[in-house]
Amino acid sequence: MKTICSLLPISYPLIQAGMVWVSGGKLAAASANAGILGVVGAGSMKPELLEKHISKALKLTNHPERLAVNVPLLYTKSKEQLEVALQLGIKIFITSAGSPKTYTDWLKGQDSKVIHVVSSPEFAIKSEAAGCDAVVAEGFEAGGHNGRDEITTLSLIPQVVDAVNIPVIAAGGIGDGRGIAAVMCLGASGAQLGTRFVATVESSAHDNFKQAILSSHSGSTMLSMKKYVPVRLLKNKFYEEVKALEDRGATKEELEKLLGHGRARLGMLEGNLEEGELEVGQIASLIHDIPTVENLVQRLIQEQRMSLPVGCFF
Amino acid sequence: MKTICSLLPISYPLIQAGMVWVSGGKLAAASANAGILGVVGAGSMKPELLEKHISKALKLTNHPERLAVNVPLLYTKSKEQLEVALQLGIKIFITSAGSPKTYTDWLKGQDSKVIHVVSSPEFAIKSEAAGCDAVVAEGFEAGGHNGRDEITTLSLIPQVVDAVNIPVIAAGGIGDGRGIAAVMCLGASGAQLGTRFVATVESSAHDNFKQAILSSHSGSTMLSMKKYVPVRLLKNKFYEEVKALEDRGATKEELEKLLGHGRARLGMLEGNLEEGELEVGQIASLIHDIPTVENLVQRLIQEQRMSLPVGCFF
Numbered sequence: 001m002k003t004i005c006s007l008l009p010i011s012y013p014l015i016q017a018g019m020v021w022v023s024g025g026k027l028a029a030a031s032a033n034a035g036i037l038g039v040v041g042a043g044s045m046k047p048e049l050l051e052k053h054i055s056k057a058l059k060l061t062n063h064p065e066r067l068a069v070n071v072p073l074l075y076t077k078s079k080e081q082l083e084v085a086l087q088l089g090i091k092i093f094i095t096s097a098g099s100p101k102t103y104t105d106w107l108k109g110q111d112s113k114v115i116h117v118v119s120s121p122e123f124a125i126k127s128e129a130a131g132c133d134a135v136v137a138e139g140f141e142a143g144g145h146n147g148r149d150e151i152t153t154l155s156l157i158p159q160v161v162d163a164v165n166i167p168v169i170a171a172g173g174i175g176d177g178r179g180i181a182a183v184m185c186l187g188a189s190g191a192q193l194g195t196r197f198v199a200t201v202e203s204s205a206h207d208n209f210k211q212a213i214l215s216s217h218s219g220s221t222m223l224s225m226k227k228y229v230p231v232r233l234l235k236n237k238f239y240e241e242v243k244a245l246e247d248r249g250a251t252k253e254e255l256e257k258l259l260g261h262g263r264a265r266l267g268m269l270e271g272n273l274e275e276g277e278l279e280v281g282q283i284a285s286l287i288h289d290i291p292t293v294e295n296l297v298q299r300l301i302q303e304q305r306m307s308l309p310v311g312c313f314f
Numbered sequence: 315m316k317t318i319c320s321l322l323p324i325s326y327p328l329i330q331a332g333m334v335w336v337s338g339g340k341l342a343a344a345s346a347n348a349g350i351l352g353v354v355g356a357g358s359m360k361p362e363l364l365e366k367h368i369s370k371a372l373k374l375t376n377h378p379e380r381l382a383v384n385v386p387l388l389y390t391k392s393k394e395q396l397e398v399a400l401q402l403g404i405k406i407f408i409t410s411a412g413s414p415k416t417y418t419d420w421l422k423g424q425d426s427k428v429i430h431v432v433s434s435p436e437f438a439i440k441s442e443a444a445g446c447d448a449v450v451a452e453g454f455e456a457g458g459h460n461g462r463d464e465i466t467t468l469s470l471i472p473q474v475v476d477a478v479n480i481p482v483i484a485a486g487g488i489g490d491g492r493g494i495a496a497v498m499c500l501g502a503s504g505a506q507l508g509t510r511f512v513a514t515v516e517s518s519a520h521d522n523f524k525q526a527i528l529s530s531h532s533g534s535t536m537l538s539m540k541k542y543v544p545v546r547l548l549k550n551k552f553y554e555e556v557k558a559l560e561d562r563g564a565t566k567e568e569l570e571k572l573l574g575h576g577r578a579r580l581g582m583l584e585g586n587l588e589e590g591e592l593e594v595g596q597i598a599s600l601i602h603d604i605p606t607v608e609n610l611v612q613r614l615i616q617e618q619r620m621s622l623p624v625g626c627f628f
Contacts, residue, residue: 003627005628012628013627013628121531121532122533139466139468140454140455141454141466141468148533149533150537151455151533151596152454152487152596153468154466154467154468154486154487154488154497155455155487155489155532155596155597155599156532158492159599162600173466173468173469175469175472176472178472178499178500178501179468180627182468182497182499182500184627185492185499185621185622186492186493186621187492187621217435217436218435218436218463218465218469218470218473219434219436219462219463222464223464248563249561249562249563281469282465282466282469283468286472286473286476301628304626304628305626305627307499307501308499308622308623308625309498309622311622312618312619312622313317313327313494313495313498313618313619313622314319314615314618
């Protein structure tokens with residue numbers, strides 16, 4: 001069984017997802033220490049803040065080679081973010097929300113690995129053609145920003161695996177070892193988990209937000225703002241306001257106005273569960289505790305093994 | 315590994331889904347002959363037509379014990395449909411689109427097995443309380459009618475498995491043996507496949523519809539008519555008309571008027587790919603051939619075995 005452990009210097013083929021307001025230096029370092037890829041999410045950070053978080057991660061781990069940065073390419077500062085990370089010695093980049101052509105050649109020229117996030121087999125083919133080393137294929141059930149075709153992880157992974165020759169890392173809807181075993185049966189070479197890592201001791205999420213994940217149930221999230229940028233949210237007052245606008249056929253501009261600025265920070269970092277935007281995946285309702293990253297990773301590995309039959313199912 | 319083979323008299327823990335206009339007596343008999351549960355979909359049939367299809371299935375198989383009927387409880391004739399099936403000796407019922415309390419006691423009193431279709435852990439708990447023998451837990455990616463919470467199969471199955479003690483059969487997004495292996499890692503005791511069986515020699519689907527599945531790509535389906543009854547459709551002229559109405563915030567009545575009568579028959583049975591309603595799952599784009607049911611089932615079993623690692627993944 002070939003996993004991304006042959007591509008990346010990690011012990012287990014798991015990636016802690018880069019997430020705005022949640023995955024700072026502390027979480028990334030804890031993940032690297034636990035043997036998986038620790039990702040600083042640059043999406044919510046100015047280049048100076050990103051520098052601080054990477055420096056913090058470097059101080060907190062003896063495995064700098066297991067640190068990566070996730071850079072959404074839709075922000076104006078993405079090039080500066082990549083430069084900051086390169087200067088600090090980061091060699092693994094996860095890019096998203098933009099064309100894989102933009103920076104892949106340049107980053108590969110700096111002796112880096114580039115992994116692009118895709119939501120369809122067509123984007124995976126473009127990423128392979130652009131020279132990416134792997135793709136993260138992320139399904140409809142994932143938290144935060146999402147693809148427009150609403151393809152679920154179970155549908156997506158085998159199609160992406162059939163479409164490209166580079167390793168495919170599954171994301172979206174994976175909350176425990178059963179999910180990891182499942183996506184690897186589909187042909188994935190590894191798994192990226194986001195929401196599961198929000199509810200860890202080391203994540204920067206506000207404790208209110210962590211608790212909201214623990215009390216969520218199966219119908220607690222919904223993909224919203226489809227006319228603007230599709231994003232999966234935990235249902236709260238802010239979500240209900242978005243939904244009311246959408247139900248009456250609101251325009252992109254009206255949605256943009258309601259969204260305003262700082263909603264995600266307000267919800268996820270500052271813990272305002274009513275007015276804030278809470279980006280979270282469908283699998284939130286499967287999460288019942290707030291372990292340390294080290295304990296979580298060991299449990300995921302055990303669960304994954306226990307989810308597999310000896311021999312075959314039938 | 316406990317599978318639904320200990321609950322139902324079948325050789326492999328697979329169910330050919332009951333589907334309107336597609337799963338008549340011929341398809342159900344072929345499935346029973348291939349060692350899995352063959353299901354006549356009563357949804358589109360008046361009781362007299364259902365009687366003909368069950369009789370046809372009984373003539374075409376030496377395994378009547380592997381035949382079942384799927385009865386959506388939202389139709390006015392559902393009780394008569396169940397009575398017809400009971401009179402012909404059917405002992406396995408899959409009920410959907412209604413309360414599991416309605417007929418479960420009565421059917422169990424007739425020495426029958428009852429399996430209810432659910433789209434959330436909450437409905438699974440109600441089905442277990444109503445005395446059902448198992449549930450089919452069907453995710454957002456499934457074709458045809460769908461739940462309102464949009465929970466994907468990957469998110470849904472582990473939550474349902476944790477919520478009930480009866481066997482859980484996974485449905486939605488399963489198109490090959492990789493998908494079967496995946497859902498069984500999630501804890502499912504079997505898998506129900508629908509769209510995959512539309513594109514078989516023995517299905518009653520019009521050849522135009524089968525070909526449309528073969529030429530579909532990953533973004534070809536979408537969950538529509540959410541204000542009416544959510545249903546996943548293959549994108550065509552009819553779908554675009556529905557979408558245009560929805561985008562401008564149309565009411566349930568406007569959608570009902572556009573839908574009219576006989577759209578599903580027109581598309582799926584009569585092969586009108588423009589004006590007809592084509593109910594199909596997201597996994598359509600993974601389907602590339604039209605095998606016989608016997609060949610398909612044997613291939614699914616082989617693929618499922620090959621999707622599993624020897625020992626464990628890592």
